[in-house]
Amino acid sequence: MATDKIPADRPEALRLGRSAPVKCLHFFCIFLFTAASAACIVGLTLCLVVLRVKVPTVKLTLVAVKDLQYGFSPTPFMEATLIGEITMENPNFGEFKYEEIRNVTLIYDGVTVGIGEVKRVSVNAKSIEKTNFTVKVEPNSSFVDVDYFSYDLARLKTMNMSCIAQFEGRAHLLKLFKAKKISVLKCSMSLNLTSHGVQNLACL
Template identity: 30%
Template sequence: MAEKVNKQMYPSAPTNKQPSRDEESATSLSDQELRKKKRIKLGIYIAAFVVFQVLVITAFSLTVMRVKTPKVRLGTVLLQDVKTGNQTSPSFDISFTTQVRIKNTNFGPFKYESTNATFTYQGVTVGQVSIPKGKVGFRSTKKVTVTVTVNSNALPISTTSTTLGSEMGAEVLTLNSHAKLGGKVELMFVTKKKKAAEMNCTMPIDLSTKAVQLNCD
């Protein structure tokens, strides 16, 4: 009787149950699925990183590494000395000051060679001024102040007697100016591209008010 009570009070310890083959197979499949999901996530991250890098490189190429042609223009023209004839005896001898403005919008300096800015009347050169070689910093504008003298001495008689005579009568003298600055744009201290900045301006001069309406392209 005592033995039966002891057996009821102290039950035997449970034996260790070994996992079945089905359970092992299920665990193995679960591990494979986890590894597969990790590989898929890693592939997605890599693809996203590659696409991001391509977008960054493309944007960099289209902005920073894109070489644009610098622009050169004339600034405000201030007349200093104006001598003109009349409709019967047309002539002019004018001096003025202005600025040659060289604008560089690139992410690198623009180095240009010396050149001349020419001023013409009806296709004939009536004056010119030298622009010394120089350098324009990245995304900046350089201003070169010049003094110019133009006169009608080189004009043929046919031009002075017809076109110039008419403009003297209307008191509006129209000049044109042109300049071409050849040089190189340097990007990131590596890439150098040849560029030429060109200027074409029309300068109608009101002889009565001594004002200049400048138009450049």
């Protein structure tokens, strides 16, 4: 009875047949690793760039003077209405909303001489928004240094003042995340009593 011979290449064929699934699994693992790495890079970029919340910049960009009056009888006095324009710049990839009405304080010789209100403002992503406030300035000899005040009125014809405020709000990112930030307004300026205008306006 004739015996069937086993083909000489059968072991090689079996080896190749078994290694094919192993290669597929190997390539699949490489693909998963590459996809996971790409997802991590994208996520890290999203966190570092898109979701990184920066504090919006707030500056006093313009001040108009109305109804300025000053004199020395019976004591030194000055009255004026200042209308300020505030520029708010949002560098974030989401809308920034200032949550409450905030006060802007004017200070002369270390003393508060006027307070104005700034309404709530929303600033779109990567945008600039402007808002106004009005403040009545009324320094008088009852709470400021009389000699210092008189010298500014009579000799210098200018009054150096500072303007400060804090604006608290939240950045809304991708409609999923909210981050709280506080913008600080701190500016200096000189009120010119002769020209009835503001000069040397500068903000930090």
